[in-house]
Amino acid sequence: MVRKVFIQNVSSPYFGTLGMRKKEDCVALSANIMAENGYQSIIAAIDVLKLGNLKHPKEKNTIPEVKIYNFKRVLNYFMFARKYNSATFFGNARTIVGLTTCFFGEYRIFMSHTCNLPTHWLERKILSFFLKRFDAIKVESYAEKRLLEKLGINSHRIFVIPIPIDFDYFSQKPNSNLLKELKSKYFIAKDEVILIFLAALREQKRADTVLKAIKVLKDRGIKVKLLQVGQDLLKERLGKSFVELATEIGVKENIICAGRVKDEELRALIHLSQIGIQSSEVEGQCIVAFEFAAAGIPECLSNIPSFEVFGGNVLRHNPSDYQKLAFNIEFYLNNPNIAKKHVNENKRLVQEKYDYETVKLEMKKLLINKKECLKRKKRWFK
Numbered sequence: 001m002v003r004k005v006f007i008q009n010v011s012s013p014y015f016g017t018l019g020m021r022k023k024e025d026c027v028a029l030s031a032n033i034m035a036e037n038g039y040q041s042i043i044a045a046i047d048v049l050k051l052g053n054l055k056h057p058k059e060k061n062t063i064p065e066v067k068i069y070n071f072k073r074v075l076n077y078f079m080f081a082r083k084y085n086s087a088t089f090f091g092n093a094r095t096i097v098g099l100t101t102c103f104f105g106e107y108r109i110f111m112s113h114t115c116n117l118p119t120h121w122l123e124r125k126i127l128s129f130f131l132k133r134f135d136a137i138k139v140e141s142y143a144e145k146r147l148l149e150k151l152g153i154n155s156h157r158i159f160v161i162p163i164p165i166d167f168d169y170f171s172q173k174p175n176s177n178l179l180k181e182l183k184s185k186y187f188i189a190k191d192e193v194i195l196i197f198l199a200a201l202r203e204q205k206r207a208d209t210v211l212k213a214i215k216v217l218k219d220r221g222i223k224v225k226l227l228q229v230g231q232d233l234l235k236e237r238l239g240k241s242f243v244e245l246a247t248e249i250g251v252k253e254n255i256i257c258a259g260r261v262k263d264e265e266l267r268a269l270i271h272l273s274q275i276g277i278q279s280s281e282v283e284g285q286c287i288v289a290f291e292f293a294a295a296g297i298p299e300c301l302s303n304i305p306s307f308e309v310f311g312g313n314v315l316r317h318n319p320s321d322y323q324k325l326a327f328n329i330e331f332y333l334n335n336p337n338i339a340k341k342h343v344n345e346n347k348r349l350v351q352e353k354y355d356y357e358t359v360k361l362e363m364k365k366l367l368i369n370k371k372e373c374l375k376r377k378k379r380w381f382k
Contacts, residue, residue: 003038003039003040004038004039004040004087004088005039005040005042005084005086005087005088006030006031006034006035006039006040006041006042006087006088006089006090006367007042007043007044007081007084007087007088007089007090007104007105008027008030008031008041008042008043008044008089008090008091008092009043009044009045009046009077009081009089009090009091009092009097009098009101010027010043010044010045010046010092010093011045011046011047011048011049011092011093011095011097011098012045012047012048012049013045013047013070014027014043014045014068014070015057015060015068015070016028016057016059016060016061016062016066016068017057017059017060017061017062018061019057019260020287021166021169021263022061022166023164023165023166023169023356024163024164024165024166024287025061026111026163027043027092028060028061028062028066029164029359029360029363030090030363030367031043031062031066032061032062032063032066033360033363033364033367033368034088034367034368035063035065035066036063036065037364037368039088040067041065041066041067042066042067042068042069043062043066043067043068043069044069044071044077044080044081045068045069045070045071046070046071046072046073046074046077046097047070048074048093048095048096048097049093049095074096074097077097078100081104081105082104084104084105085104085105085106086105086106087104087105087106087107088105088106088107088108088109088367088371089101089104089105089107089108089109090108090109090110090111090367091108091109091110091111091134092110092111092113093111093112093113093114094112094113094114094127098110098111099127099130099131100130101134102130102131102133102134103133106375107135107371107374107375108133108134108135108136108375109134109135109136109137109138109366109367110130110131110134110136110137110138111137111138111139112137112139112144112284113140113284114282114283114284115139115140115141115143115144115147115282115283115284115285115304115305115306116147116282116304116305117147117150117151124151127151128151128152128153131148131151131153132152132153134157135157135374135375135376136157136158136159136366136370136374137153137157137158137159138159138161138363138366139158139159139160139161140160140161140162140163140284140285140306141160141162141285141305141306141308141309142160142309143305143306143308143309144160144284144305144306145158145160147305157374159362159366161359161362161363161366162285162353162354162359163284163285163287163354163359164354164355164356164358164359164360165287165290165291165294165350165354165356166291166294166356167294167350167351167354167355169263169267169294170267170270170291170294170295171294171295171296171347171351172267173271174264174267174268174271175268178264178265178268179268179271179272182265182268182269182272183272186227186256186258187256188225188256188272192223192225193223193224193225193274193333194224194225194226194227194256194272194273194274195214195224195225195226195227195273195274195275195276195277195329196226196227196229196269196270196272196273196275196276196277196292196297197210197226197227197228197229197277197278198229198230198266198270198276198278198288198291198292199229199230199278199280199288200230200231200233201228201230201231201232201233201234201242202233202234202237203234203237203238204280204281204282205278205279205280205281206279206280206281206302206319206320207228207234207242207245207279208245208249208322209279209317209319209320209321209322209325210226210277210279210322210325211226211242211245211246211249211251211255212249212322213322213323213325213326213329214226214249214251214254214255214326215249215250215251215322216322216323216326217326217329217330218250218251218254220326220330222330222333224254224329224333225254225255225256226251226254226255226256226277227255227256227258227269227272227273228242228255228256228257228258229258229259229260229261229266229269230259230260231259231260232257232259242255242257243255243257267295270291270292270295270297271295271296271297273297274297274298274332274333275297275298275299275300275329275332275333275339276288276289276292276297276298276299276300277299277300277301277325277329278299278300278301278302278307279301279302279317279319279325280302280304280306280319281302281304281319282304283304283306283307284306285306286306286307289301289306289307289310289314290350290354293310293343293346293347293349293350294347294350294351296343296347297343298314298315298332298339298342298343299314299315299342299346300314300315300316300317300325300328300329300332301314301315301316301317302316302317302318302319303316303317303318303319304319309349310346310349311345313341313342313345313346313349314342314346315328315331315332316328
């Protein structure tokens with residue numbers, strides 16, 4: 001008897017973890033579910049996004065039954081995938097690898113990881129061509145579902161299933177000794193106001209907007225420190241590192257660069273902060289925003305569709321509007337009661353709607369239980 005096969009592709013190097021909490025690794029989640037339910041579960045990774053070599057992790061989020069293959073070329077992956085005509089395929093990201101998943105296997109699922117549509121009509125037409133050929137599309141929010149419906153995707157093939165958040169971990173208070181160590185390590189003075197900017201810094205994160213907002217606060221005499229956490233990729237993408245941008249804008253003394261840190265330190269740094277900031281132009285779900293919410297800090301977020309799930313319990317700004325961001329930061333600092341109210345509502349949202357076991361059950365339904373009613377014959381050009 002031929003064993004059932006599940007193949008999930010990823011457009012970046014993958015060695016068992018996305019570098020986050022196990023409960024928040026959506027690639028591992030799907031692969032583990034299928035392995036636990038009797039499938040030969042495979043993750044096929046191809047570095048289409050050109051992220052380069054990543055370190056092999058000491059701990060994996062995938063279970064031992066999941067096989068991981070890192071292909072050097074897209075063609076090698078295509079030759080591999082075409083051998084599995086009866087497999088369930090799961091494509092991730094709007095890349096040549098993710099989108100062409102619709103041409104392989106007998107049951108095909110797609111996840112965009114981006115809550116926006118291309119601005120050019122031809123790009124939208126091409127995206128629509130591919131998406132209409134998937135049996136099911138997993139989105140992370142109702143905002144993304146509405147956008148795809150406008151693109152002409154059938155509503156009954158779009159499933160809103162968010163990436164789960166490790167609420168229990170991030171809501172837990174860090175060890176007091178660790179907090180003291182971090183304050184000493186990063187020279188954080190007593191009662192100093194810390195704003196945290198957590199992201200793998202790329203151009204779409206709009207670090208310039210965040211730094212300019214800090215400059216506005218500085219010029220107004222409002223003393224804050226911006227804690228930047230995450231890998232800085234700006235130098236190779238924009239020609240200037242985060243520190244160089246801060247120096248140019250005139251706020252170098254107002255920033256603390258922690259870079260990539262381990263989970264325990266990350267949680268503690270969030271709890272050390274008074275406000276969380278994201279100024280992204282493009283996001284899927286943006287796990288960071290939900291980690292901020294779980295940890296219980298108010299948030300200043302950009303006004304993109306990804307963040308509408310928070311309703312009126314965050315303060316928003318246009319990704320390029322540093323004046324508005326500065327105003328929102330100052331508003332939270334001057335209105336702690338409103339900040340507390342927003343924090344309580346956001347914590348409840350994450351705890352109730354982003355629970356790991358609930359999301360895992362919904363993913364199992366999509367990957368396995370709904371297969372027979374959703375799968376259809378390949379229709380390449382109709």
